[in-house]
Amino acid sequence: MTDRSHLIDALRALLGERLSTGQSVREAHGRDEAYSAHALPDAVAFPETTEEVSRIVTLCAGADCPVTAFGVGTSLEGHVIPVRGGISLDLSRMNRVLAVNAADLDAVVEPGVTRKALNEHLRASGLMFTVDPGADASLGGMAATRASGTNAVRYGTMRENVLALEVVLADGTVIETGTRARKSSTGYDLTHLFVGSEGTLGIITKLTVKLHGVPERVSAATAAFPDVASAVDTVILAIQSGLPMARIELLDEVQMGGMNLYNPDLKLPEKPHLFLEFHGTEAGVAEQVETFRAIAEEHGAAGFACATRTEERTRLWEARHNAYYAGKALRPGCDGVVTDVCVPISALAESIARTKEEIAAAGLIAPLVGHVGDGNFHLLILVEPGNAEELARAQDLAHRVCKLALNLGGTVSGEHGVGTGKLKYMAEEHGAAVGVMATLKRAMDPRNILNPGKLVALN
Missing domain, CATH: 3.30.43.10 (Uridine Diphospho-n-acetylenolpyruvylglucosamine Reductase, domain 2)
Structure with missing residues (x-):
């Protein structure tokens, strides 16, 4: 010491x-x-x-x-x-918005700026930052973990929304990667090497991020389905039809039970639901809504309802963002083991169906929510505090879901990242590429001082 x-x-x-x-x-x-x-x-x-x-x-x-x-x-x-x-x-404390370049649709921010703070700063500009992981996370952390969220199906993840970075390397050297230009053919793509590196290669101290214009018209909608497969098939057909939906969220019947407990005014049927949002012109959004309604009803949807007023949409998405707490309402006082996976959309219905079979076999309560437009879903596995046997079953369930995703050509995390929790799957998912990651880590951080024990296992 x-x-x-x-x-x-x-x-x-x-x-x-x-x-x-x-x-x-x-x-x-x-x-x-x-x-x-x-x-x-x-x-x-x-x-x-x-x-x-x-x-x-x-x-x-x-x-x-x-x-x-x-x-x-x-x-x-x-x-x-x-x-x-x-x-x-x-x-x-590094929480300043340094510049907003409205003509170029970008902003330069320090890493401690949160997504809500940036959008509040942009309120009068007619612009918005679109990556929305639910929590009011810092943009530096969101870049480091390659965060995503409910808007990713239309606007992309942090990977698509970071143009440039300032980074402090493991020896204290400060470098800048990328520019405010929208494309470049020069050098290695260091910006996106650091995006998703989870603080293991450098410390992000400044970001240049993309902005988008606030749409003329926004409409949200909900639809109940007889089963999860019908909801997923609806999403697949809507995407194949070219509908530019901004958000497509799946909540299974278990999660909907928790939603009604936590949000007494919601009063939606305890059936699998899609929560949706459409952006565009007034005529364009109206056309999108009607096209999606027709597709959904072909797959047995009922109770299709639209919300165009800001307060209605806000209430709906606040309920969705509080899904974690709504899930915990199903078993008050419980702890939650959370996990997420992502699979090709064509494998999503099978992945969810088999996941629900695993949940039933484990004898646990595990509400499911998903960003189904990009094949990503999350489980909140509820366990009694201090119950070692139940925790072991929950961890085994999470492991089985991860293995299933890999077997279906997917990944053990579409959003949450690796950290320590998913470290053990890296070799199986990436094969020999893990060795390349380790080589990069050793070259850039030879003393292994930057967030050691995460993302890549070194001796």
């Missing part, structure tokens, strides 16, 4: 009161929303500039001390848990 004590003294000299070794602060940075073992950092640093981040990382590199970036703490696979101690680098 001698070297680390000296390091903490040096960091305190740099940051003053913005370095904390307090127990409560360390505990808040030793966990995220995952059902993962907690681990405490030795200290928490709160930098306010890129220069400070660079100096912190340089000091940590000299002391062989781990550095784990922390945004808001809403990740779901243990990404921000400092499993080897060291410094938790809380970037929440």
Whole structure:
């Protein structure tokens, strides 16, 4: 501990009161929303500039001390848990919108800016930032985990919405990747190397992100289906028909039971549902809605209802974003083991059907929600706190769902990422490419100080 004590003294000299070794602060940075073992950092640093981040990382590199970036703490696979101690680098004070370039539809922001804060800043501009993972996550964290969400089927994930980055490397060097131009044929695509790297290759200190115009007309809709397969088949046909839907969310009958418990005013049938949103001109949205209604009714949909008023749409999507808490309402006081997978859309109906068979065989309650427009769905597996046997069954169920996704040509995570929770599947999903990832990690972080123990397993 001698070297680390000296390091903490040096960091305190740099940051003053913005370095904390307090127990409560360390505990808040030793966990995220995952059902993962907690681990405490030795200290928490709160930098306010890129220069400070660079100096912190340089000091940590000299002391062989781990550095784990922390945004808001809403990740779901243990990404921000400092499993080897060291410094938790809380970037929440780097929260300025540096520029909005309306003519070019982009914005330059610091990593601590949250998606809601950016959209509030854009309110009067007629522009919006579209990646919406549900939680009010920081944009730096969203880029690091390659976040996605309900709008991805139309507007893409963080991968498609990040143009350029400023990054602090493992030795403290500051680099810039990409430009504000919409395409380039020069050099390696370093921007997208860091997007999704989960803080293992560098610390993001500035982002240039794409913006989109607020549509002239927005309409939301709900439709109930006799079974999940009918809902999925509806989505597949709608996509094949070229309907440019902005959001397509599936909630199974179990999840709908929780939705009604948590949102008493919702009062929707406890059947599989699609929640939808359409963007465009007034005439275009009307045409989209009617085309989708016809497709849905061909597949047995009932109770198709539209919501065009802002407050109605807000109520609907707030309910969807609170699906985690609605699911937990099915078993008050429970803990939740969460997982997600993504498969080719053609395999989605089979994947969900077999997943529900696995849930039944496990004897557990596990509501299902999905961004079915891109083949991604999530499970919240409810377990009694302290019940080791039930937790083991839940973890085995999550494992079986991941294996099923791989067998169907999919991935063990379409959104949540790897962290520590999905690390054991990397070799099976990526094969020899995992060795290439490890080579990159060793080359860029030879001391293995940046978020060690995540994404890529090194000796």
